[in-house]
Amino acid sequence: MLGVAALLCYCVIGTELSETSAPMEWSSVPGGDEDFPWLMSSGVAPGYLPDQACAECHGAIAESYQDLGMARAFFKLTAPKVVEDFVRNNHFFHAASGRHYQMQTRAGEYFISRWMEDDDGEAFGLREERIDWVLGSGNSSRSYLHQNELGELYQFPIVWYSKLNSWGMAPGYDRAHHQGFERRIGSRCMFCHNAYADMPEGSDAAGVAPRFPLELPQGIGCQRCHGPGAEHVKLALDPAVGDSELAAAIVNPGKLPAARLDDVCNQCHLQPSTQLDSHLQRLGRGSFSFRPGQVLADFRLGLVLPQFGDGSETFEVNHHSTRLRESACFENSSGALACIRCHDPHAKPAPEILAKRVREVCMGCHAGESMHDSLEDKPDESQADCAACHMPLHRAADAIQLLMTDHRIRRLPAPDDWTDPRPERNALPGTAQFYDETLVPVGDEGRILQAMAETVRGGGGSQRIAMKQLLEQSSLAFPESWSALGAAHMQAGETEQAIEAFSRARALAPQRDFLTIQLSEALRSAGQDRKALQLVRECIKHNPNNPDLLREMAEALSATGRKERALRFAENAVEQRDNHFAARMLLGSLHLEEGDAEAALEALNAAISIEPSAPEAHHDYAYVLALEDRWDEALRHWRLAAERAPASADLQRSLAIAALCAPSVEVRNSKLALRAARSAMELDGSHVDAQACLALAMCVTGEEAEGIAALKHALELSISGGPGELTIQLALAVAESDGSRAQAKSIRPLLVRSKGQAPLSLQTLLRRRLMRGN
Numbered sequence: 001m002l003g004v005a006a007l008l009c010y011c012v013i014g015t016e017l018s019e020t021s022a023p024m025e026w027s028s029v030p031g032g033d034e035d036f037p038w039l040m041s042s043g044v045a046p047g048y049l050p051d052q053a054c055a056e057c058h059g060a061i062a063e064s065y066q067d068l069g070m071a072r073a074f075f076k077l078t079a080p081k082v083v084e085d086f087v088r089n090n091h092f093f094h095a096a097s098g099r100h101y102q103m104q105t106r107a108g109e110y111f112i113s114r115w116m117e118d119d120d121g122e123a124f125g126l127r128e129e130r131i132d133w134v135l136g137s138g139n140s141s142r143s144y145l146h147q148n149e150l151g152e153l154y155q156f157p158i159v160w161y162s163k164l165n166s167w168g169m170a171p172g173y174d175r176a177h178h179q180g181f182e183r184r185i186g187s188r189c190m191f192c193h194n195a196y197a198d199m200p201e202g203s204d205a206a207g208v209a210p211r212f213p214l215e216l217p218q219g220i221g222c223q224r225c226h227g228p229g230a231e232h233v234k235l236a237l238d239p240a241v242g243d244s245e246l247a248a249a250i251v252n253p254g255k256l257p258a259a260r261l262d263d264v265c266n267q268c269h270l271q272p273s274t275q276l277d278s279h280l281q282r283l284g285r286g287s288f289s290f291r292p293g294q295v296l297a298d299f300r301l302g303l304v305l306p307q308f309g310d311g312s313e314t315f316e317v318n319h320h321s322t323r324l325r326e327s328a329c330f331e332n333s334s335g336a337l338a339c340i341r342c343h344d345p346h347a348k349p350a351p352e353i354l355a356k357r358v359r360e361v362c363m364g365c366h367a368g369e370s371m372h373d374s375l376e377d378k379p380d381e382s383q384a385d386c387a388a389c390h391m392p393l394h395r396a397a398d399a400i401q402l403l404m405t406d407h408r409i410r411r412l413p414a415p416d417d418w419t420d421p422r423p424e425r426n427a428l429p430g431t432a433q434f435y436d437e438t439l440v441p442v443g444d445e446g447r448i449l450q451a452m453a454e455t456v457r458g459g460g461g462s463q464r465i466a467m468k469q470l471l472e473q474s475s476l477a478f479p480e481s482w483s484a485l486g487a488a489h490m491q492a493g494e495t496e497q498a499i500e501a502f503s504r505a506r507a508l509a510p511q512r513d514f515l516t517i518q519l520s521e522a523l524r525s526a527g528q529d530r531k532a533l534q535l536v537r538e539c540i541k542h543n544p545n546n547p548d549l550l551r552e553m554a555e556a557l558s559a560t561g562r563k564e565r566a567l568r569f570a571e572n573a574v575e576q577r578d579n580h581f582a583a584r585m586l587l588g589s590l591h592l593e594e595g596d597a598e599a600a601l602e603a604l605n606a607a608i609s610i611e612p613s614a615p616e617a618h619h620d621y622a623y624v625l626a627l628e629d630r631w632d633e634a635l636r637h638w639r640l641a642a643e644r645a646p647a648s649a650d651l652q653r654s655l656a657i658a659a660l661c662a663p664s665v666e667v668r669n670s671k672l673a674l675r676a677a678r679s680a681m682e683l684d685g686s687h688v689d690a691q692a693c694l695a696l697a698m699c700v701t702g703e704e705a706e707g708i709a710a711l712k713h714a715l716e717l718s719i720s721g722g723p724g725e726l727t728i729q730l731a732l733a734v735a736e737s738d739g740s741r742a743q744a745k746s747i748r749p750l751l752v753r754s755k756g757q758a759p760l761s762l763q764t765l766l767r768r769r770l771m772r773g774n
Contacts, residue, residue, distance in 0.1 A: 038233060041198040043199050045197075048230065049230050050217075053233050064347035068137075070220040071220065072137040074135055077131055077144075082110075087105070089165075092158060092166075096176045099612070100115050109130055109131075110130070111131065112158060114127050114128075118636060125612020133145040133147065133153070141399075144156040146181070148579075150547075150577065154579070157179070161402070169401075174401075174423075182579060186287075188281075190287075191290075192267070194219065195220055198213060206281055206483075207483060207514055207515075208512060224267075224292075229250060251291075253292060253340075262338055266321050267296060269320045270321035271319070272322055272435040278302060280432075282301070301439060303432040303435060304432065315394050317399040319404075323408035324337070324407040327409040328409070328411075330409070342361055355385040359385070392405075400421070445476055448474060448481050451466065454467075468501070471485065478508065482502070482505035486501030502515065513543055516535060520536050530560055550583070551582055554567070558589075563594065564594075581611050584606045584607035585603075585616065588600045588620055600624050604620050616641070619651060625637065631664060635662060635667060635669065638651075638658045639655060639672070647683060652676045653690060655672070656680060656693045670700045674698065677693040677697040681693075
């Protein structure tokens with residue numbers, strides 16, 4: 001809220017910050033002829049070509065592959081590819097969050113709008129963005145992304161569910177509180193949902209949220225399973241190269257050992273939990289550094305969370321390989337039951353062909369067995385669809401609109417309620433564990449990774465101390481481990497320890513802006529504002545176009561009293577990134593301090609349009625409206641703030657006072673004030689202000705005797721100059737402004753006893769009382 005700098009803790013696992021980087025240009029194949037027809041990627045994933053190069057020699061496979069969902073996993077939305085309804089069934093209301101969504105098309109482009117409505121049906125928080133990319137084949141659903149001019153990608157909360165022929169909330173959004181339009185897509189998301197983009201070296205490092213090229217590959221192509229193809233294509237154009245040399249220049253997954261073949265599929269389909277970033281990347285590895293044929297465990301390790309707590313099985317939308325590994329059939333096959341035994345990676349067979357293929361795989365072990373003698377209706381085993389009974393549809397816990405094939409092969413029928421509707425839920429909080437302990441590397445790295453898994457997921461102080469000792473004693477020095485420790489210290493309120501850890505991390509990778517931001521925020525939290533300013537000032541010289549760095553510079557300048565310069569940097573931050581919520585909030589505060597209420601309202605209104613559920617944005621907006629004597633609007637937004645954060649005693653008290661302070665009788669709402677004051681008391685009954693607010697509301701609503709008695713009690717609990725004096729001042733101001741001389745006469749002695757001076761004006765009281773932290 002205004003006057004208070006928000007402290008943001010950035011955790012290496014699951015939270016990413018901007019890293020300024022321009023897209024790399026495609027380069028010609030080293031050693032190739034000048035007229036080589038293809039361009040090769042460089043940077044984080046060198047040696048990749050456009051997949052059209054593969055189709056030159058493998059046309060039939062390339063054509064049949066287009067029927068698979070992987071080929072259509074990421075693309076630009078154009079009219080021929082539209083399956084959604086953007087015209088008639090194009091409005092969706094999400095009751096849990098109170099948000100409306102409207103999907104529209106204009107001039108060949110597609111847009112999603114979102115807004116909320118108050119109790120009177122008046123809209124607020126309107127925001128519209130263009131759909132730039134579609135994520136998902138549409139076999140089950142499609143998600144949507146917006147890309148800004150920086151190349152940053154953001155996910156929309158709304159999804160088209162093809163099988164339901166309707167709009168709905170995306171996985172992770174079907175709840176009252178979610179990220180809205182502001183969920184930043186990082187390299188770990190794009191790793192599984194598209195072919196590798198051509199991006200600068202280091203832009204996929206741990207903790208870095210990259211800027212993606214404005215032109216991206218469209219779909220998961222041949223080289224995600226076969227590896228970079230530039231050398232293979234170069235050799236194919238040379239008539240002197242033999243078949244064996246040509247074949248050796250590309251990965252054939254079918255000829256890999258069983259475990260390495262599985263890893264090709266498991267790079268995207270083995271995800272122990274989709275409800276957190278459930279892969280802990282190996283130290284020093286980039287998100288796009290895995291290549292087919294490599295050991296997946298050398299790239300990352302899977303993590304699992306505690307179960308839901310009700311004894312139910314954990315089944316999530318991307319649990320294909322995870323659930324298969326829980327099957328007796330897989331365990332008894334010694335690894336032979338690989339994905340491609342049933343799934344053709346190059347073509348999508350008709351349902352009856354797939355059922356036949358699955359049946360043949362099953363009969364390879366179960367031929368001649370009397371498997372269905374106990375059933376009254378015995379299936380014709382020569383035509384049976386084994387998967388229909390033994391791999392049934394199951395409703396995913398994280399994508400509750402979808403029924404997915406459960407790849408855990410069951411001997412007995414599934415429970416009857418497996419397909420029943422259910423609410424979206426998260427796993428219980430707790431320390432993450434490795435999905436497969438046998439894959440954890442021995443030595444220092446294994447111990448560091450174990451410490452990161454335990455500490456970042458909410459470990460205690462002893463675990464943080466142990467992790468620090470381990471990092472200090474180890475010869476392995478990686479910024480992500482020190483950054484993770486710093487984030488854990490910040491979350492625990494251990495600012496000095498966080499500063500030390502972030503300093504260690506930044507010393508190892510000073511070019512990573514987000515490490516500078518982490519350290520600067522920790523320094524400001526510890527009151528070391530000048531050190532924070534010096535740190536960011538040096539960094540911003542080398543990278544003046546990072547909105548997060550610009551915002552942090554503005555925060556540091558503001559903290560050291562350089563308000564005019566802080567204002568310029570905050571404005572630069574929102575020029576770079578229009579949807580920068582924190583920068584908009586800071587702008588509102590800075591403009592108000594400069595006396596420009598109109599500019600403050602504009603900045604705060606923009607913040608509300610970015611995040612309409614943010615109580616602090618409504619609170620600050622209301623405060624400025626009240627100073628401008630726009631009390632009707634102000635009370636509306638104080639009400640919205642309290643509704644957005646019903647568990648905040650501070651906001652309930654603010655609403656109570658605002659409802660009593662309105663100078664106009666028509667706007668003043670004593671009943672609302674009484675309800676808010678009672679809510680504040682229920683939330684924090686020991687707070688003097690909570691008692692005084694309730695007492696004041698009782699006085700105004702006719703319970704004067706009880707209210708005066710309660711005010712006396714509140715005053716006795718307060719100290720001179722404390723909240724009691726401000727509350728009594730407020731009571732007196734309201735009483736006098738309302739013309740209630742008798743009530744004012746009863747209150748004045750209380751003010752004298754509290755050693756207060758002359759009564760304050762409502763404007764002054766608002767400044768002193770409604771600002772958070774005062």
